[in-house]
Amino acid sequence: xxxxxxxxxxxxxxxxxxxxxxxxxxxxxxxxxxxxxxxxxxxxxxxxxxxxxxxxxxxxxxxxxxxxxxxxxxxxxxxxxxxxxxxxxxxxxxxxxxxxxxxxxxxxxxxxxxxxxxxxxxxxxxxxxxxxxxxxxxxxxxxxxxxxxxxxxxxxxxxxxxxxxxxxxxxxxxxxxxxxxxxxxxxxxxxxxxxxxxxxxxxxxxxxxxxxxxxxxxxxxxxxxxxxxxxxxxxxxxxxxxxxxxxxxxxxxxxxxxxxxxxxxxxxxxxxxxxxxxxxxxxxxxxxxxxxxxxx
Numbered sequence: 001x002x003x004x005x006x007x008x009x010x011x012x013x014x015x016x017x018x019x020x021x022x023x024x025x026x027x028x029x030x031x032x033x034x035x036x037x038x039x040x041x042x043x044x045x046x047x048x049x050x051x052x053x054x055x056x057x058x059x060x061x062x063x064x065x066x067x068x069x070x071x072x073x074x075x076x077x078x079x080x081x082x083x084x085x086x087x088x089x090x091x092x093x094x095x096x097x098x099x100x101x102x103x104x105x106x107x108x109x110x111x112x113x114x115x116x117x118x119x120x121x122x123x124x125x126x127x128x129x130x131x132x133x134x135x136x137x138x139x140x141x142x143x144x145x146x147x148x149x150x151x152x153x154x155x156x157x158x159x160x161x162x163x164x165x166x167x168x169x170x171x172x173x174x175x176x177x178x179x180x181x182x183x184x185x186x187x188x189x190x191x192x193x194x195x196x197x198x199x200x201x202x203x204x205x206x207x208x209x210x211x212x213x214x215x216x217x218x219x220x221x222x223x224x225x226x227x228x229x230x231x232x233x234x235x236x237x238x239x240x241x242x243x244x245x246x247x248x249x250x251x252x253x254x255x256x257x258x259x260x261x262x263x264x265x266x267x268x269x270x271x272x273x274x275x276x277x278x279x280x281x282x283x284x285x286x287x288x289x290x291x292x293x294x295x296x
Contacts, residue, residue, distance in 0.1 A: 003075075006068050008035040009047065013065040014151045014274045015134075017054040024136045024273070073278040090281035091118040095132055096142030098123040099224040099244060100160075100268065105142055108292035109285060117281055133271060139282050141271040142289075153277075154269040155286070158293040160241040162204055162264040163249075164257045167234040171255040190218030190236030192227050200239040207264040228254070241266070243296065268293075 012021040012032065022032045040047050047061035057065065096105060101121065109119060122129075122138060126145035133141040134151055146154045166174075170189055191201055191213070198213055205213045219235045221227055224244055231238040232253040240254075248254040270286055277283045 005035050005039045010069045073275045092285050093120045093139045095122040095129045095138040152271050153274045154271045157268040157270045158296045159265045159267050162239050163242050165254040166237040168255050192219040192230045192236045192238040193217045204239045204264050208260045
């Protein structure tokens with residue numbers, strides 16, 4: 001059996017789409033469709049059911065993928081390991097949220113650069129990052145959304161605690177005990193956020209107050225570092241990950257307005273295209289980040 005046909009089959013099975021598989025393989029969609037039809041003729045069985053959006057594997061298709069994929073991944077690993085030994089430098093295309101990637105992931109991966117790893121970094125939100133990874137633009141993504149389907153594989157990386165903060169001036173104006181009801185805070189303070197929908201404040205209010213915020217943002221900046229600086233300058237309250245605002249809290253530039261018994265958390269995931277951990281440079285970065293995250 002032609003290994004190229006099996007490789008195309010496994011890619012379609014993971015992608016759930018001839019179009020997406022074609023993009024990942026660098027082939028035209030008619031070529032991918034033709035290869036799958038050839039394989040189906042050779043096996044005498046249908047491997048996929050064609051749907052309005054993508055394809056669904058048949059029972060035979062699932063069984064073949066389960067049996068063939070590990071062996072194909074192992075062959076890729078053999079080939080890529082040999083290339084690594086002779087080329088000396090491999091490039092990892094990393095994508096993620098700008099703040100976490102800049103302050104956590106990149107410093108953690110720096111030691112690998114001296115071992116011959118080149119890094120190319122892209123920033124974006126969770127949706128953009130996962131779409132780029134699925135399309136083959138990135139090798140490894142750090143995101144706060146767990147992907148669905150078989151094309152992408154996610155591993156929990158770490159949890160970040162969210163903290164409700166404001167400048168000392170605003171904290172003093174609020175006074176003790178005023179934070180018992182979330183709407184009271186929002187009635188008195190403007191809000192600094194990354195988006196008009198107030199995603200971080202809304203998540204915090206839901207977890208801590210079991211309610212929805214009723215205010216609009218006074219300052220909207222699509223970077224948490226800008227949110228931090230605006231809040232510290234007195235623009236209003238903000239919800240920030242503790243790793244980002246810890247230093248500002250220690251220096252007194254920001255004040256934590258609440259200390260809930262169960263602080264809101266957000267989980268980060270390391271995401272790869274299924275099967276690509278067979279590639280040594282991706283596997284090495286993936287393992288390195290997981291080990292570094294133990295101390296985060």
